[in-house]
Amino acid sequence: MKMIKNKFLSGLLITGLFFGVNVSKAQKVAVPINSYGVWDRGEGIDDYLDPKADFVLGMEVSARWAEVQSKGPEKYDFSVFQQALNKALKFHKIVKLSINVGPDSPEWLYENGVPLVKVVSKKPKKHAKFPNYPYYLSEAYKNYYFELIKQFSLFLRNQPKEKFDCIAFVQVKTGSTGDEAPYKGEPIDKKYVIENKKGQWENFRIETFTQFKKYFNDVSERQIVLTFNSVDPENQPQANKWVMNTIDPQIGFGIKGGAYNRGHHLTGEQSFKEKWIPFLINPKGMKLFSASEMDQSWQHPIFNINTELGFYWSALSGLNTGLSSYNCSKGAIRYAMEHKEIRDIFKMYNKYAQQVYPASATSAFSVFHEGLNAADTIKFPEKTFGIAKEKNLERYKNICKAYASKGASLDDLNALTIGQVNQRERQTGYNDVGWEIAEGNYERFLTQINADQTSVGLYRVRGTIDKNSSKYDRFSRSFENVSGKNTMYFKFDDELFVNGKPKNLKFTITWLDKNAGSTWALRYSNGKQIKTAIEVKGKGDSKWKSVTVDVADMQLNHTGELKSDFVLVNTDKVDDIFNGIEVDIQRK
Numbered sequence: 001m002k003m004i005k006n007k008f009l010s011g012l013l014i015t016g017l018f019f020g021v022n023v024s025k026a027q028k029v030a031v032p033i034n035s036y037g038v039w040d041r042g043e044g045i046d047d048y049l050d051p052k053a054d055f056v057l058g059m060e061v062s063a064r065w066a067e068v069q070s071k072g073p074e075k076y077d078f079s080v081f082q083q084a085l086n087k088a089l090k091f092h093k094i095v096k097l098s099i100n101v102g103p104d105s106p107e108w109l110y111e112n113g114v115p116l117v118k119v120v121s122k123k124p125k126k127h128a129k130f131p132n133y134p135y136y137l138s139e140a141y142k143n144y145y146f147e148l149i150k151q152f153s154l155f156l157r158n159q160p161k162e163k164f165d166c167i168a169f170v171q172v173k174t175g176s177t178g179d180e181a182p183y184k185g186e187p188i189d190k191k192y193v194i195e196n197k198k199g200q201w202e203n204f205r206i207e208t209f210t211q212f213k214k215y216f217n218d219v220s221e222r223q224i225v226l227t228f229n230s231v232d233p234e235n236q237p238q239a240n241k242w243v244m245n246t247i248d249p250q251i252g253f254g255i256k257g258g259a260y261n262r263g264h265h266l267t268g269e270q271s272f273k274e275k276w277i278p279f280l281i282n283p284k285g286m287k288l289f290s291a292s293e294m295d296q297s298w299q300h301p302i303f304n305i306n307t308e309l310g311f312y313w314s315a316l317s318g319l320n321t322g323l324s325s326y327n328c329s330k331g332a333i334r335y336a337m338e339h340k341e342i343r344d345i346f347k348m349y350n351k352y353a354q355q356v357y358p359a360s361a362t363s364a365f366s367v368f369h370e371g372l373n374a375a376d377t378i379k380f381p382e383k384t385f386g387i388a389k390e391k392n393l394e395r396y397k398n399i400c401k402a403y404a405s406k407g408a409s410l411d412d413l414n415a416l417t418i419g420q421v422n423q424r425e426r427q428t429g430y431n432d433v434g435w436e437i438a439e440g441n442y443e444r445f446l447t448q449i450n451a452d453q454t455s456v457g458l459y460r461v462r463g464t465i466d467k468n469s470s471k472y473d474r475f476s477r478s479f480e481n482v483s484g485k486n487t488m489y490f491k492f493d494d495e496l497f498v499n500g501k502p503k504n505l506k507f508t509i510t511w512l513d514k515n516a517g518s519t520w521a522l523r524y525s526n527g528k529q530i531k532t533a534i535e536v537k538g539k540g541d542s543k544w545k546s547v548t549v550d551v552a553d554m555q556l557n558h559t560g561e562l563k564s565d566f567v568l569v570n571t572d573k574v575d576d577i578f579n580g581i582e583v584d585i586q587r588k
Contacts, residue, residue: 031058031168031254031289035094036324037350041293043084044333048091052337055346058168059088059095060293060327064104065148072108073144078155085159088166096227096291096327098171099152101145102182103130113140117192121185130176130184135192136204146211153215157222169225169254169289170216174208175201180230202238209242217251227254227291254324257290259420261318261326262297263310264474265430265437266420267390270373273321273438280322281444282357282495291325292318294332297424302412305430305465308341312471315349316367316442324353345471355444358495362587364445366490367580368477370457371440372399372408372433379452391417396433407459408432430474432459441477445493446583448477449562455488456480461512461577462542472510472544478577479520479570486570489562490581497556504586505551507533509568510579516540518574524566527555535571544579 039058048056061084068077081097088095110116115135134141156167175181182194182201194200209228216224226247233240247253255276260269279288294314297303303310318326326349328336336342355361374380374395377388385402386395393413400410410416411429418426441448448455455477462473479486507522518538523530534549556565570576 031094031324033354033356035168036353036356037326038346039096039291039325039327040330040333041327042330042333044328044330045337048093050337052343055336055343055350056333057093057350058325059084059093060098061095062098062100065099065101066104066106068099068152069106069108069148073112073147076148076151076155078152081155085163085166089163094166094168096168096171096325097156098173099148101148101173102136102176103133103184105132105134107132109134109141109144112144114138114144115192117183118188119183119185120188133176133183133187136175136182137194137200142207145208149208149211150215153219153224156224157219164222167224169227170212171227171229171291172209172212173229174205180205180236199238202236205236205239206242209239209246213246217248223251225251225253227256227289229256231255252287254289254291257292257318257323257325258321259292259424260321261292261314261323262294263302263420263424264313264317265371265432265434266317266423267434268420268436269317269321269438270371270375270436277322280324280356282493289324290322291327292323293327294329296329296331298329298332298335300425302415302424302427302429306467306469306471307335308339308345309465309469309471309474311336311342311345313474315345316369317438319349319352319444320438320442326353352444358445358493359498361445361493361496361585363582363584364492364496365443365580365582366446366448367442368448368451368455368457368578369438369441369475370452370477371437372403373435373437373439374399374433375436376439390435393417396431399433403432403457403459406457407461409460430460430465441580445496446581447491447493449489449491449564451477451488454485454562456485456575458577470544472512472579476512476577476579479575481570481573481575487561488568488578489560489564490567491558491563491565492556492583494558496585500588501556502585503552503588505554506548506584506586507551508546508548508582508584509534510544510546510581511536512577512579513538513541513543513545514577515574517572518576519571520576521569521571522549522566523569524551524554525560526553533566538574538576 035057037057038055039060040056041060045053045056061081063080084095115138117133117135119133176184187193212226216226228243230236231239231243243253258272260266280290298310336346351363352365355363375388380399382388385398386392393416396410396416400408410431410433412427412431415423415427416431440451458476458478461476465473515538519535521535522533524533533551534547536547554566558565
């Protein structure tokens with residue numbers, strides 16, 4: 001993992017790209033940090049002045065090519081985008097725009113020299129709505145497609161300034177439904193197969209990228225920032241090299257922020273985080289913006305064991321991977337508008353998504369979680385747990401067995417090795433072991449020191465999770481008096497207070513009041529003595545509770561034990577359980 005990461009970092013640092021800088025007198029910051037958060041992906045809101053819509057910060061609008069050019073090659077109808085820009089201006093929003101191509105191409109293409117490609121799919125029900133595809137490599141298709149790109153850019157760049165300023169960015173779409181693959185299935189006629197191994201698809205994508213760059217970036221004024229899906233250096237090396245070395249660093253670009261805001265314990269989250277976080281959170285020399293959508297995953301079985309819990313941990317997973325723009329489907333937006341608990345989760349996401357630079361951050365958090373990553377051979381040696389291969393189910397079982405006393409379980413063995421897309425769609429129960437799943441706490445500028453050595457990760461905290469469970473029941477950490485784990489240590493990011501000590505820190509600690517009479521405390525040093533900020537005594541009603549306390553005199557230079565800034569201390573022999581800590585920062 002480290003070799004891949006370092007190679008990737010080297011390539012990016014050489015290019016020194018920035019996303020969201022001022023590129024001309026006419027173009028503002030593409031996506032200002034105060035718009036990082038939840039966006040309305042499918043026009044789920046008619047009136048953004050509705051108080052229930054206050055969690056939505058931006059808009060996303062897409063159209064099918066078949067709708068834009070329904071009447072033939074000479075006529076363009078961009079009215080859906082015009083309406084979106086009008087609405088964005090009215091409600092003071094910014095908007096992401098895109099056109100779906102591939103199977104969403106107009107039928108008249110096939111009467112004008114573009115070969116029609118029929119496919120067979122392993123998932124016929126899911127992909128039945130995509131029966132027809134163009135042969136992307138035909139010159140006729142390229143001519144029509146590239147002209148569409150040109151006309152789309154002219155439409156947008158010729159908007160009145162006040163509407164042009166509402167444009168955040170345009171997503172480059174080259175394949176089927178924006179997934180950046182040519183077909184959902186295999187062509188029946190093999191002459192239309194597009195070989196990835198031969199570079200055919202990436203070459204076509206780069207041709208398309210060049211057209212987008214030409215008409216959206218390489219103009220004297222009113223440049224529009226582009227965002228690209230599937231430009232991973234390992235899996236799409238040519239595309240990655242092109243965006244890194246070709247896009248003007250004064251214009252920059254965005255990336256797809258993964259799919260980890262659609263669930264939790266999805267395969268690949270840990271490696272995705274390690275790869276992209278350096279360019280999304282407190283970037284040094286290079287800054288990217290990431291956007292990802294909440295699709296229909298929230299309506300699938302795993303999410304609906306407990307919908308509130310699903311949204312809560314999905315939002316945290318998005319934060320964990322540095323997601324900037326959480327683009328929600330119409331159904332998810334409308335569901336949130338009718339359910340305050342979901343709106344509150346999205347507001348939490350908005351708050352923490354905007355904490356990009358620690359020196360100016362107004363909050364920090366650490367939500368407790370221990371993910372059992374089967375790919376980790378240091379924590380789980382192969383000699384003890386089995387060969388570290390994704391398909392080795394015995395390894396997952398052995399790891400889970402070692403943590404069974406902490407509540408860990410595997411509810412759906414079949415879902416362990418099918419990848420994150422299928423996990424979202426087909427998984428029926430929670431799995432506490434996974435491949436490249438997020439390992440530690442979900443944190444932003446507040447770190448628990450040696451978390452696994454000083455506390456105990458718990459799963460399904462109050463037993464089997466169902467629709468009546470709390471969102472906090474999924475994961476937690478506790479003291480363990482029998483092993484001497486009676487103190488949890490925390491430190492703030494090194495740069496959080498470089499501009500001076502804060503006026504006040506407001507701590508919110510969420511814990512499970514499980515045992516009557518149990519006690520714990522938050523303690524810190526003011527530079528002269530150890531002080532107790534708050535001491536809590538339990539009632540034993542087995543309810544999750546939040547306590548708050550203000551601290552104005554904390555010494556913030558990592559001078560505590562284990563280089564900590566403050567600690568949670570078990571002040572008796574009873575093991576208290578915690579969801580996490582949030583800190584609001586009032587600066588002077």
